[in-house]
Amino acid sequence: MDNKKPIKRHEALKPLSRQHHFGLLFSWKIRKGFAENISVDRLKIYADWFFLQEIKPHFKLEEDYIFPILGAEHPLIERALKEHRHIERLFRDREDPQNSLSLLEEELEAHIRFEERVLFTEIQEMATKEELTKIDEIHFDAGSKEEYADPFWEQN
Template identity: 55%
Template sequence: MSEKKKPIKRHPALQQFSREHHFGLLLCWKIREGFRREIEAERMKKYTDWFFQTHLKPHFEAEEKYMFTLLSDEDKLKKRAIKEHRRLERLFEENEDVKRSLSLIEEELEQHIRFEERSLFGEIQKVATEEELEAIEKMHQELLVDDWEDEFWK
């Protein structure tokens, strides 16, 4: 009998970031669905550009400003997360080979989110004081609204 993984207990201050990660994973699924349905890459790119500018870029900025600063500049997990943010930003900004970029975004964004959820956030929870976590929770209360009209994934 296989052992079920226990859900990760996330501090309330980090739960909104985890909810946003859920929407990032949905973006990956939408890209996969777009490819499966043979949707034109440019049509999917319009959505991913909007999603990046509206949700993902501010999410990256908030993580780096409010969470990553709790870790030392030499921390390997922090360095990896920042490096992956820059890589993903370049992929979203790529306009030459859109189909390839979308494919890489789908793959790398999912891996990045899993890394943050399984490793980085746990480390942040370990080192942060209760006051630091409360400050993160107060600054980060927004809910993601996905009101894109061209739902190519349906």
């Protein structure tokens, strides 16, 4: 039996963790789309929308406000930034969207799990009270307020 306790996340980081939840849902929706034989074009349109509405602003928040707590030379930050660039390339790929989407749903999920389980835990431990207060004062946009117009994942 798995006795893992839920991670106790500092209030200042909870909005970003909620955004991570949307990323995990994205991965699930792409997997479901493939399983339901939804056209790659429809999946790519959704991925493009998700990139602009969720991923791009989320990465900017992390890179501008969260990652500086550990510093650019910290190995965990180097890994996170490398993964950000790779995930962005997968979102932008037009040559082989089926392969990119397949890789994207796996790699985005793995990246989110790394940030939640390892990176945010380290940041939470290393951040000063002042740094966490500053993050808490930033008005995070917890993702897009608009619903995506084509909920392909709801099909039977």
